[in-house]
Amino acid sequence: MTDHYDAIVVGTGFAGAFFLLRYLQHAPPKARVLVLERGRNDCKVWQLRNRRTSSLNTEEFFINNNPEKEWLMSLGFGGSSNTWWGGVARMMPGDFQLQSRYGVGTDWPLRYEDLETYYGDAEVIMAVSGPADSPMPRSRPFPLRPHRFSDTDALLKKTFPDGWFHPATTRASAPTGTRGICCGAGICELCPHDANFSISNGLRRLHDDPRVTLRLQATVEQVETSGDLARGVSYTSDGQLRRATADLVVLAASALFNPHILLRSGITHELLGKRLHEQMPVDVCLNLRGVKGYNGSTIISGNGYLFYEGEHRRQHAACLIETWNSPFNYRRAALRAERGRWTERAFFRFMFDDLPRADNKVTVNAANPHLPEVTFNGYSDYAQRGVDRIPAMVDTLAKALPIEEIESIEVARSTSHIQGTVVMGNDPATSVVDRYLMHHRIRNLLVLGSSAYPTASPAYPTLTLSALSLWAADHLFTRSA
Template sequence: MEINRVSSRDVNEAQYELVVIGSGFGSCFFLSEALKHLTGRALIIEWGDFHAWDWQIQNQQSSLIKPESTYDNRGEKPWNTTIALGGGMNCWFSQTPRLHPSDFALRTRYGVGHDWPLSYADLEPYYCQAETIMSIAGDPDMGKVLPRSQPFPQPPHKGSSIDMIMKQAMPDHHFIMPTGRARVATGKRGVCCANATCNLCPVNAKFTAQNGFAELFSHPKVDVCLKAEVRTLEYEGNSIKAATIRSEEGEFKVRGDLFVLGANAIQSPAILLRSGIDDGETGMGLHEQVGANVEVYLDGLGNFDGSTITTGLNYSLYDGDFRKEHSACLVYFENRWPYGLRPERGRWNETLPLMVVGEDLPNIENRVIVDPETGDAIIDYRGEADYGMKGVRFGLDNLEKLLAPLPVESIHFREWRLTESHVQGTLRMGQADDGSVVDGQMLHHRMRNLVVVGTSTYPSCSPANPSLTAAALSLRAADLLYS
């Protein structure tokens, strides 16, 4: 892949029309739309390096920078990020469900959490645009729960025999997982081979920055500065003027007209806090989903005949008045065997691994702060809220009923999940006077030439995977800014 590389020394004191900090979902999708309107030049600043897909496969890693080396974690919970060109698009599993319409209005509908300053209907056309860019393979029946104005670009993956039974019994609640793993080969991506190593896809089937956004990094209007960490933003009044960069070459400064902050939900607030831009609840509300792993033994019904790693999503326990008391619950039906195959002769595949996932209510006590001496990020996480844990337990308690269409022999709780690797919150969007940091167009409430993108802006935590929503939000933010 060709990249218009520049060094941090090359860009010292240079002036750009657009300066993009970070290169993950939020940043790349925003830039892809912004490039249609730019007259000047854009600069991408990425702390990590570029690692080609074949290098990642050979070395079994997406970056040489360990995420835990970029912050001081005061708790035991891991917070996974990818510091490299393309960010999380390198290592994601490419599960792409949309958020539920109720997720955008938790406070209004159920009296908990925060409402988003936009609705599902506001974001829906941008969901379609993001799905088109990523050639999402999806189940058209999902429109029964998540309304859509356009069909999925690709047909759904093959569900397992279990999914077919569940879909017949629950046609309004059980669907094949929508995914950025190709069901039909494209010019740049092969078909998913269902080998359950999606973080490092061996056949290049999933959407990544390399096979989906290569034109961004080689665009004649775009420079890419790698192995350069943005430390602070300099401002005058209500406008960001420059970013200071630290690299092996030293410390430098780049100037810009518009800045996009998409480092991740840990480093983005750290940059603002180091800069003295601490409006609202900057750094507060760090969160992600709560999850548990379950294994179901089946009687006479085999599994693992689907065509991708996670085949089914069940929404039976997702939405309702119960969200006043505990979280939504989304059940993932797996097409892999994390606990091995059954040892009984002739019954090796009569097992169904499930993920039971709930949302967590963001707590301002869970936060990112900076070391007063070094300025480096510190994660101060006090734990999940009872709201999310109650939701997962609600799901576990109702599994027997949910799985009634199947010949269930026994249900076995295996473990609480340490992390979903979905780092969210810390710079949430909302109204100017409610403690939020950015508005519904992703513009910083005070610094009006600063766009904040990515999952750091999420006011609440759906049980669903967040990456598609981050992409759609960035497309919408760029469209509104330049329209």
């Protein structure tokens, strides 16, 4: 069975939805767009009743060769917007220019200035809460006021006014549309107030547009090509193999599934599937003397940039620090046992950028080609050298905090930020897609999302990938004008 469309978009998460938003703003009234989603539409009521974000078990859809490393996501309408915590820090200017500024890694094929307007657009769409001050250049304020600091954050801000900030987050600080206010309970993936932005509560209307056909439980098997053109896709739906042709094919699945689809399509490249990465996360729990923690107004109550940008990036990884505002998420953040001192504790997550390794990769499983196989052999030495400096970083924090002792330092299993595998760049020999996320050879094939990331910034990837989708859609129409 074959239908023809102007565009086929694979995936309903951030990358696909933000592209679809801008595409429909440009597209003519009679345009036809097919959106394919392999999961179901598990609504908020279903999620709360079943205490899970998806009716699909993610682990059944890929082979993980390293059980010590988790790859967290959610399959279904809205993708991982159903399970994320709403962190939307922008990348810093230096993240785009690691090689030219610091002599390490590789430069991105675009600069912070190229995305600045798109960052602002994405923040408006998501109704981001954030501070009046910022560690990076901004051309407009955040849409919503910031959340309240914890006492710990207030001390850090007082001592380090240019290094500690309220977090930029989509956990609403004021009512906005159908979204409630963040309660700070720390169950963001199942928020009973629906305070956190998701595709379901923010961009569902796109899929009700008469130009859009949404097909759920539709698994894309491959992109069909002829010469240097993508002709469409084949996909399985209701137990049948179907085909759809299109003038434009847009892969917006994830850094695990985008390369798998391309590899199964016979679209090859030396780097395709390689350089899988995410930040290296380390959880640090500190016992305090006379200072109460866990009293901010949202789950992440502060962001520290003390160890982020600077010449140290020539030698070791940069770091973004999160203040966690709930004792109930991880056992290491639990309340203290001493009577009257239960909350005299600070729990931080230190997130270090990584220089991707080629031996961390996604391939096609030989026994079952329908499944991607994930191999992760570890983080880079560059990231580890940053982690090794945590004791010195804690000494710096002690200038602001009355630290009694370090309760624990523990490498976390995941940041839920899967990146790399279809890297972007200017040179077709060393990248799969160009600066506008278009495949270098197949010029009507876009590959969106964090799979395009050449390196791992300490910042959360979601705002950047959403901005890149807006950027790619604008360029698509500017190019064809």
